[in-house]
Amino acid sequence: MHDLLDVTVVKPMQDHWLALSFENGENRLLDVKPLLSKKPFEPLQQWHVFEQAYVFAGTVNWPGNIDIAPETLYERSVAA
Template structure:
């Protein structure tokens, strides 16, 4: 089962994730910010409150996103153009 071990946020509404398999990946949250459940994350200050709980990324107010989604829809950091 894939789990998130750590998360960092960026000013561009992205998550830098480390998974329990050792992979570091980049997940762009911008396409998700129009969904009602994620609208509060459009506030940069609130977005930066992301943390890991029980293997996934969460925010205050019971906002979370499945670790499988984070893994499947992210790209390895080492494959990103510089």
């Protein structure tokens, strides 16, 4: 388990991937597709929603009060 790290930059990428930068300087990539079938994340299946990702309060958010916890982002992502 890692210390809780804030996300500082998010960039939506093709095929529902996110490029993430964390406060420790690490750049990581996250495949969001495995989450898209879960109820709160279903709207992200639509590219026009997914591409609106932004950083707020140290994590990735989307319109509609959708977010992913920073520890989940880190643990499920891979080094870029």
